[in-house]
Amino acid sequence: MTDPVRLEISVAGHAGHVFASRDMAGGSAPAVVLIHGIGASHRYLRRLHRFLAGSVETYSIDLPGFGATPKPAYTLSIADHARYILGAMEQLGVAEIVLVGHSMGTQMALEAAQQAPGRISNVVLMGPVVDPRRGTVARTALALGRDCLFYESPSSNALVFTDYLRCGPSWYFKTLQVMMEYPMEQRIAGVSAPVLVVRGANDPIADADWCRRLAGLASHGRLLEVPGTGHVVQHNRALEVRDGILAFTGLGAAAGAGEPLPGSPA
Template sequence: MTGELRDGPLVSEIEVDGLQGQVFASRRPRETPADATVPAAPAVVLIHGIGVSHRYLARLHRLLSRSVDTYSIDLPGFGSTPRPEHQLTVPDYAAYILGALAQVGVHEFVLVGHSMGSQFAIEAALQEPERIRHVVLMGPVVDSRRRSVPRQALALGIDSLFFETPSSNFLVASDYFRCGLSWYLKTLQVMMDYPTEERIPGVRAPVLVIRGANDPVAGAIWCRRLAARAAGGRLLEVPNNGHVVQHTGAGEVAQAITSFASLPAGAPELQP
């Protein structure tokens, strides 16, 4: 089923191997016949983290869509999508991302993941490296200094209390409520067990790691180590931002992604 949000992206319900999710697509029109002969820039695909949905990626999606085709995905079990009957692994989510994008005709792209979404991005780049031009990891997990559930919970609590805005906290908290405790906990164990630092060296595409400079979840030492282990890895810290940097610092993040991937940049937008 496909529908259109008012003043927003086209929404498609996508099923891959029995798993149901949603793809939110903002495609730029080809303005003149001559445009058809010019190769289009690769699309940018945004992947959310544990418990949340495309909603906390919306500011970044809107900014990127001014200049390139942009897609956000609600993975199975998150947002308004139905929960799968069994626990999914990181490779399962990666396979869903790749299959869903193939169904909507996106075959080469820049893949951007936030938090646990960074794990999905790494795994997708390992599964089908020929499709992924660049990989961007925002606030990647799980920081080796916080490799336990209590430490992760403490870091998230500190982030929400001191480094997030009311709007970012509302988006995250309301999506956690929609996700539900049972599915969140099932996914949490998967996130904690994924060896991010061991998997990232296998990614062939250039990798950009982005963190809010105040992020207590994805620490500076951890992010520097990931960037150092990645092919062509780079690290960018966005000042005065916490873990949900793609919402609170959307302008800086959008500019970093377009510059890193050599994409056309849209006009800047002031954030409230």
């Protein structure tokens, strides 16, 4: 399989990058769209992207202001980011989508599913944020520190922190306020598409109670816990996450995809 093709796409005056893999075996619809979290980029999604692209049409996005994309003139809301994702996929002729978000990207996935319910077949929330019962910047930062020290691999930490440097503190903290204020519990209840919540079993940021609660609030929700990893589950356990996504959505062929999905129904 060839490397994804990087495309520069502007939506409503905001420039981002889309990394497209369309040379998958046999072709399939809908396409899978991967959305990074705060401060990050497509880089920590590359393993999952590569594994998914063997079975389904797959896209990863560097949202405006992140990765190597230019910073917008003003702070973008979650709704702005969702409009970028949907607009970019529309420009590429992608009609039906499985949205897969990580961390803050889960908020954008939910918002896009609200904006265009007819285009979204499934939503996957990996390490969703922010639990309002622990919804302060200090507590979130403490959980992030614990995750990095005890539950992440050297490669996941390297990817995350070098992307944080590329993002820069100004844009990071402007976006952090947006992330902290997004009402996940209210928004997930209005999503009609089936929702899979995925967490690393050691994740202190998206803990088990919070993820179980979110899955229960979805109209068709399911929880998948992946053992032996923390918040950046899609990098450290990419194969298990790939198989979970394919089994839940019914897309492609993966080892064990025909078996019942691991984890617990909501």
